[in-house]
Amino acid sequence: MTVRNRGALAALAAGVAALTVATLVACGSQPAEDVGADEAAQLATATPSAAGTEGPSVPVTTGELPAGAETVKPVRLAIPAIDVKATINAVGINKRTNEFEVPPSVDEIGWYRYGPGLEADAGSIVIAGHVDSAQQGKGAFFRLRELDQGDTLTATGSDGKAREYRVVAREEYDKTKIPLDRYFARDGKPRLTLITCGGPFDAKARKYRDNIVVTAVPA
Template sequence: MSGLRGTSRRSPGRALLLLLLGALLTTSAGVAACRSKPAADFGAPAATASPVAPAPAPSTAGPVPIQHGRPAATAPDSPTRLAIPALKLTAAVDAVGIDEQTGDFAVPPSVDRVGWYKFGPGTSAAAGSIVIAGHVDSAEEGEGAFFRLGSLEAGDQVELTSTGGISRTFQVVARQRYRKTAIPLQKYFARDGDVRLTLITCGGPFDQRTRHYRDNVVVTATPMS
């Protein structure tokens, strides 16, 4: 140590070098930390209908609507394929409902498939939120179809193809990140209001102990035609 001190006394350049190296490392770490920060939210999810259900027309105006009292037998048109060119992603879409054990959205367990909420609006819906959720990743299978969902930008296109070969193209208008405890799911699963496509996955900090992400990432897209 005494030798070293002696050397540094003679040449302050070596101390400067240490200082410079320290600054370089600190800066690199800082840049890495900044880069890893999640992208900021943008846009507003498409307008939903007012929380109060619109009152049906007063009975005095026009004829009273008549239904024919037979059981309904129509199924909404199920999307079967989702394509997002900006992410070079094409994924098969399964019609899914609710996990009976948890009451949660039953996201397909296979990470390369995504799930369409079959109780809500389908591909050619005229109103409401068409919801598709997919894994960001899984412990068993690695990166999921929606691994890069959070990097979509306004204007990116999303194409939905349905059973009958019908397809509909949507354009990203908003991206939001919420804590799972605070996400306004009623709004994202609304069946009224302007028609929109809602893509949901997980994101944010990961809790190694509970094996859960803290947040949900939600991308909203509106139809281009």
Template sequence: MTTTRAGGRHGFSWRATGPVVLVLLALAGFGLIGASLPDSPTARPPQPPALANSPVGAAATSPEAAQPAPSGLPRSVPSQIVIPKIGVHSSIMKIGTNPDGTVEVPPLDQAQLAGWYEPGASPGEIGNAVLVGHVDSAELGPAVFFSLGDLRPGDTVGVLREDGEQVDFTVESVQSYPKTDFPTELVYGPTDQVALRVVTCGGIFDEAAGDYPDNIVVFATQAQAK
């Protein structure tokens, strides 16, 4: 399934189902993508390094499985995301599901905003909080998560909440998956950790298909108190 939006771009498309609202990727993927960006290396979003000992799409073990279970915070709406490594300081909007069960995304004219999947956990709660964002758009060029693939384990992602709390997360893993092999359980499934998933498009833009072939997923867990 593919959702076509203003400007001739293709958006995200999943169908939410099941008691924990697992979201299935349906060959459309994250990010507003197109051929309008200059054909130069600087216009191509960075990709995470290939994992020599882990096949792309393998999702047998959650990155945070070995950590002790924290207590978590009460639910609160996230308002901003800050990723110092890649210069992101963006507002967050709520997203949910469309009437057909696919996941909403920020509109094209707000490609610099991240979207929080409201049916899931809020950042700071126990569970997987999911933030999605565009990689680029025809009108704006590089979007909020254009450089997401530059993140590496140990980097920090901060989320500010409407209750005044700031929750810092430590990146555990940055991986690229074919859209046909999206790790639904690891991104949207249950966990006893305070966890964050940040997702956008990845791979080399396919001119013929008019789409990126992959998704970049950042797996992070709440930073340990110092």
């Protein structure tokens, strides 16, 4: 599958573009400050596009894994620091909306199946989830913005193996300025990329302005 343009990718990265929560004010609160931005950038070998410009598509373009590769799908995620124990579903892109097809249940999260699996020795493993929902309340990633450097998380794969990761960065971007080629890259050092919505809620547009991105590396 080909991701065609940056505009579609911005919605894809959000994973929660259709959220309709105006009442949960805490969801829109910002982290105290970004942490580890330089370290996160150094994990990727691809040069990110300039903010606010129409850069190239994310390096994940065909969705084809290397021939003969045995992809280990992440199936569960546990983050003790923010009380997360969530099921992970393999997801792609909604053909109708061209957006990241996050599971409809806010308790579940989605792994971008056209990117690397847990066995990969390079690239960004992308997992996105809802921050909240007007109908369902708080999502699995409601407190993602609270994670800090050094916090640990565990991703369990379809092979039954639990893999530990350590948070190195937490960043907040306007959705129009997030360097998607960096976070969806299949090159660079292996890392786990968690994405949800954040920042102020636009009641008129019925969505949050920003993305919260947490980067973790194998512990």
